[in-house]
Amino acid sequence: MTSEAGRGGAASLPITIRRLTKHYGKFTALDHIDLEIKSGEFITLLGPSGSGKTTLLMMLGGFVQPDAGSIRFGDQEVVLLPPHKRGIGMVFQNYALFPHMNVAANLAYPLKLRGCRRDEIADRVAKALELVELAGYGERGVHQLSGGQKQRVALARAIIFEPRILLMDEPLSALDKNLREKMQLEIRRLHDRLGLTSVYVTHDQREALTMSDRIAVLNRGRLVQLDQPRDLYEQPTSRFIADFIGETHCVPVEVREGQALLFGKTLQLDRPLRSTAPAQSLALRPEKLHLLGCDVPPQLNVIEGKLRQHVFQGDSIVSYVTLADGREIAVRRSQGFGERTPEPGDKVRIGIAPRDTIIVPDDEPTAPT
Amino acid sequence: MTMAHSEAGTDLNATALERSARNEQLRLLSLCAPALLLIGIVALAPMGWLSGLSFVGKDGLTFANYERLLHPSYQLTLMSTFQLAFVVTAICLALGYPLAYLTAQMRPRAAGLVLLCVLFPFWTSLLVRTYAWLVILQRKGIVNTWLENLGLIDEPLRLVYNFTGTTIGMVHVMLPFMVLPLYAAMKSISPDYLQAAASLGAPPVKAFWQVFVPQSIPGVIAGLIVVFVLSLGFYVTPALLGGGKVMMWSMQVERAMEVYADWGAASALGVVLLVMTIGVLWLISRLVGIGSLIERD
Numbered sequence: 001m002t003s004e005a006g007r008g009g010a011a012s013l014p015i016t017i018r019r020l021t022k023h024y025g026k027f028t029a030l031d032h033i034d035l036e037i038k039s040g041e042f043i044t045l046l047g048p049s050g051s052g053k054t055t056l057l058m059m060l061g062g063f064v065q066p067d068a069g070s071i072r073f074g075d076q077e078v079v080l081l082p083p084h085k086r087g088i089g090m091v092f093q094n095y096a097l098f099p100h101m102n103v104a105a106n107l108a109y110p111l112k113l114r115g116c117r118r119d120e121i122a123d124r125v126a127k128a129l130e131l132v133e134l135a136g137y138g139e140r141g142v143h144q145l146s147g148g149q150k151q152r153v154a155l156a157r158a159i160i161f162e163p164r165i166l167l168m169d170e171p172l173s174a175l176d177k178n179l180r181e182k183m184q185l186e187i188r189r190l191h192d193r194l195g196l197t198s199v200y201v202t203h204d205q206r207e208a209l210t211m212s213d214r215i216a217v218l219n220r221g222r223l224v225q226l227d228q229p230r231d232l233y234e235q236p237t238s239r240f241i242a243d244f245i246g247e248t249h250c251v252p253v254e255v256r257e258g259q260a261l262l263f264g265k266t267l268q269l270d271r272p273l274r275s276t277a278p279a280q281s282l283a284l285r286p287e288k289l290h291l292l293g294c295d296v297p298p299q300l301n302v303i304e305g306k307l308r309q310h311v312f313q314g315d316s317i318v319s320y321v322t323l324a325d326g327r328e329i330a331v332r333r334s335q336g337f338g339e340r341t342p343e344p345g346d347k348v349r350i351g352i353a354p355r356d357t358i359i360v361p362d363d364e365p366t367a368p369t
Numbered sequence: 370m371t372m373a374h375s376e377a378g379t380d381l382n383a384t385a386l387e388r389s390a391r392n393e394q395l396r397l398l399s400l401c402a403p404a405l406l407l408i409g410i411v412a413l414a415p416m417g418w419l420s421g422l423s424f425v426g427k428d429g430l431t432f433a434n435y436e437r438l439l440h441p442s443y444q445l446t447l448m449s450t451f452q453l454a455f456v457v458t459a460i461c462l463a464l465g466y467p468l469a470y471l472t473a474q475m476r477p478r479a480a481g482l483v484l485l486c487v488l489f490p491f492w493t494s495l496l497v498r499t500y501a502w503l504v505i506l507q508r509k510g511i512v513n514t515w516l517e518n519l520g521l522i523d524e525p526l527r528l529v530y531n532f533t534g535t536t537i538g539m540v541h542v543m544l545p546f547m548v549l550p551l552y553a554a555m556k557s558i559s560p561d562y563l564q565a566a567a568s569l570g571a572p573p574v575k576a577f578w579q580v581f582v583p584q585s586i587p588g589v590i591a592g593l594i595v596v597f598v599l600s601l602g603f604y605v606t607p608a609l610l611g612g613g614k615v616m617m618w619s620m621q622v623e624r625a626m627e628v629y630a631d632w633g634a635a636s637a638l639g640v641v642l643l644v645m646t647i648g649v650l651w652l653i654s655r656l657v658g659i660g661s662l663i664e665r666d
Contacts, residue, residue, distance in 0.1 A: 063564050083567035084576075096565035100583040109579075110569035161570065 012197040013074040013164040014039040015060065020069030022055055022221075029055045030066065031221040037199065042191050044200045044208040047218035048244070054169060056218070057201045061167050062086050073165060089158035089196070091168040095150045097142045103129070103153050104138030110161040128156040131190070148179045155187065159194060166191070166198045172207065184210050205245050209233065217241055237274060239360045242283035249329040250281040251303075253359060260359050263324055267301050268354040275361035286332035288356040291319060291342065292349040300351035305329070307348045310341075321348055416643075423636035434637035443621065447645075450618040453532070453607065454600035457539040461547040461596050462589065464540070469551035469588075473558075487548050490541065499609045502538045503529060506610075530612025538606040546599060547592040554588020555581075590657055598646050618642050 015037040022030040030052045037043050045053040058064040060071060062083035071079050078086055097106050107125045116124070129135050132152035137145070145153065151171060158166060168187070172180045188211045191198050202208055208215045209229040216226045217240075225232060225241050236242040239250060254261040255278055260269065262282060273280075296302055305321040308328065319331045319342075331350060342348050426433045437443075472483045490498060505511050506528035513525040528534055558581060566576035604619040611617070618638065625635040 061564070061568060063567070082573075083564070084570050084572050086568075087570070088568060090565065090568035092561050092565055094559065094561060096559065096561040098562060098565075098580055098584075100586075109566075109571075113570045113575070157569065167568075 011164060012040045012195055014041075015165065015197060015199070016070070016072040017056075017060075018070040018072075020056070020059065020066050020071065022052075022059070022064065022066045028221045030059075030069075033069070033218075033221075033223050035216060035223060035226065037197060039197055040195045042188065042198045042200065042211060042213045044202060044212040044215045045218060046202060046205060046208040046215050046244075047224075049203060050220075051218040052221040053201050053203075053218050057167055057169055057199060060165075060199060061088060061090050087161075087163050087165075089161070089163035089166045091151075091154050091158045091166070091171040093170045093173060095154040095171075097150055097153055097157070099142050101142070102138065103134070103140050103142065103145070106142065106153060107138075107157050107160050110157065114161060124160060128160040131159075132156045147175050148183065151175065151183060152186075155190065159190075159196070164197065166196045168198065168200045170202055171200075173202075173204075180207070181210075187211065209245070217244065219244075234356075234358075235271075236283060236358065236360055239281050239283070239363050242281070242358065242360050247286055247330070249284045249286070249327070250360075251284065251323065251325075251327055251329065253280055253282045254278065255280050255359070262301075262303065267357055267359075268299070269357055269359065270355040273359055277361050280359050280361050283358045283360050284329050284352070285356070286318060286330040287316075288352065289329070289331040290351040291321075291331050291333070292351045296349065296351065300353060301357050303329075303350045303352070305348060305350065307342050307344050307346050309344055319348075321350060419636040420640045422632050423634075423640050425633055434633045435641075437634065438637060438641060446616045446618055446621050449532075449616055450601060453535060453539065453615065453617065454597050456536055457543055457600045458547075458593055458597045460536065460540045461543050462593065465544055465547035465551055465592065466589075469548050469555055472548075472552055473555035484549075484552065487545050490545060495542065495605055496609075498541065499538055499606050502534070502541065502610060506534055506537065529610055531614050532611075534610040534612070535607045535615045538610040539600060539603060542603075542606060543596045543600060546595045550591035550595065551585065551588040554585050554591070558584045586657075590653065594650065594653060597649065601646055601649075602642060 015035075017033055017035040017037075020030055020033040022028075033052075033056060045056055047053045055064055059066055062078070062081060066079065069079070070077060073086070073088075097103075098109070101109065104125050107128055108121045111121045111124060125138060126135070129137060132155055134149060134152055134156070137149070137153075142150065142153070151174075154171070158168075171187070172183050175183060184207055187200075200208075200211060209232075212229055214226060214228055215232050217224045217232070219240055225237050227235070232241065233245055236245060242248045242250065251262065253267070255273060255276065258273060258276075260267045260273065260280065260282070267282070290300075292300075292302070303323060305323045308320045308322050311318045311320070316332050316334050319333075320328055321331060322328050329350070423434050424430055424432070468483075468487070472480045472487075475483065503510075507513070508525045508527075510528070512528060513522075516522045517525065528537070562580050562584065563576050566580040567573070571579065602619055603617065604623065607615050607617045608620055608623075619642075622635050622638045622642075625631050625638060
């Protein structure tokens with residue numbers, strides 16, 4: 001084993017992906033992906049199944065070869081480098097802890113491969129177990145661990161040899177909801193502590209929003225949007241992103257001369273339109289909408305509709321409103337009304353602040369691949 | 370119901386539930402009964418009867434049948450039986466492991482085809498296959514003719530009517546019994562383990578030996594046991610391909626029956642082989658733990 005990639009170091013590495021392409025027969029898994037990942041950044045690849053996110057991660061790991069394109073770790077081109085020479089830590093979806101070794105032997109394995117001394121190995125294994133709060137679990141068999149513990153051991157094994165890049169393939173998908181949310185924060189904290197460049201794959205948008213510095217959303221092998229979680233949520237650039245991230249109801253609008261018209265009324269916008277296509281969509285997030293009383297503040301855009309139903313959800317109340325064209329949208333608010341609660345069947349007005357009035361171009365209908 | 374209600378709250382329906390559980394066990398047992406009965410009648414009873422016979426001589430109860438087995442010729446037979454079984458098992462493992470590995474990596478359809486080929490020998494009679502080997506391996510057979518025509522040998526190799534021929538024939542018969550458990554064990558090893566090993570820095574050869582092979586051990590043990598035990602008691606192939614030079618334990622049994630019509634001697638031979646086989650199984654189970662063969666998490 002040569003030192004440059006295998007040995008790893010304290011420093012993390014940036015990743016540069018250029019024009020990465022992969023086809024499986026006629027199916028396009030990745031379509032000219034360009035992505036720059038900064039050193040020490042936590043980036044999440046998010047997308048529905050079949051979007052290419054796992055393929056991309058596997059290419060970073062060296063387990064899948066692209067048809068064309070370049071991957072650089074720092075200055076080193078790695079596309080032709082086999083996985084065992086890339087010096088990356090990887091956490092697999094099903095943990096892939098070796099069942100014929102106990103916890104300590106699993107952690108020691110990468111160190112043994114690197115020819116570390118016995119006492120150094122014992123020392124680092126103990127430290128790694130401490131890091132993931134499993135001190136004293138070294139002699140346990142892998143099958144004696146709970147799902148969350150396996151997850152932590154897998155994480156410890158992936159970072160014990162001090163890789164400069166950490167890849168994670170839906171590592172929390174097998175855990176129940178509470179544990180998953182706890183582990184999300186733990187992984188993020190660990191990342192902050194170690195400063196590794198981390199690439200995380202998930203199909204869970206909430207997980208991505210919680211953990212990431214930036215999120216790369218993939219769909220049908222293409223990188224659709226790359227942004228910080230807040231920007232991704234508040235400024236989606238396409239109908240796909242608006243639908244995929246968070247709860248969204250879309251209403252078609254007409255675009256004419258740089259103006260967006262909803263039911264013939266011009267909408268006030270904070271930002272210029274991204275596209276000049278005549279048919280676009282207004283993306284409405286339930287928690288950004290307000291059911292209005294009698295007086296309408298002039299700066300708000302207003303939609304009229306008929307209230308259909310209130311649904312109590314514990315932390316909030318969701319009201320479903322039917323619009324003039326029969327479409328239904330939802331309005332979420334954290335408390336009930338003060339003086340007068342509209343009843344189902346009442347005519348209501350919904351207000352949207354211009355900064356929350358988001359117009360997204362409809363996705364071009366993609367030919368079935 | 371009314372009775373249960375009158376009792377303390379914790380014991381609601383306790384007796385009825387207990388009775389129902391007992392009935393369920395009885396029902397399961399009754400389903401197994403025909404198979405258990407069959408095994409008892411056609412396997413256990415005759416075995417008991419034969420081992421009883423082995424202690425009976427002309428003058429009633431005797432150990433004469435076993436005393437005779439102390440003769441050196443029987444020890445030689447025992448040696449060569451174990452030797453053949455050992456060699457056949459080793460060759461089967463050496464041939465079967467790569468084959469099973471390749472098959473386990475293949476796509477399901479291709480793997481099915483390979484397994485079909487592995488099982489193909491089962492569809493032809495053992496006797497036919499053995500005679501086919503005779504034809505192939507004899508002095509003027511295909512193998513010797515080719516080798517001579519290629520100029521690789523000057524005179525025919527002795528490939529049949531000896532230990533070599535017997536080994537070749539036996540390996541052919543036994544290979545499927547090695548490949549199938551190996552394939553099953555390897556199929557259950559997720560490719561993720563090898564990817565994980567690679568990500569941790571293991572070159573492919575190391576990952577194979579340190580991660581894949583240890584996890585395939587249960588399949589290896591199962592294959593070894595089946596092939597070794599079957600080889601110990603094998604008769605047809607050694608009898609035909611050995612040409613009388615390879616004396617197997619089973620052939621001693623045959624001789625005791627056919628030549629001397631001595632049921633007692635034949636039974637004693639059978640009992641010894643049975644005990645030996647059980648001994649081997651016990652030894653293996655002590656070494657690796659028989660539990661590890663059945664138990665997988």
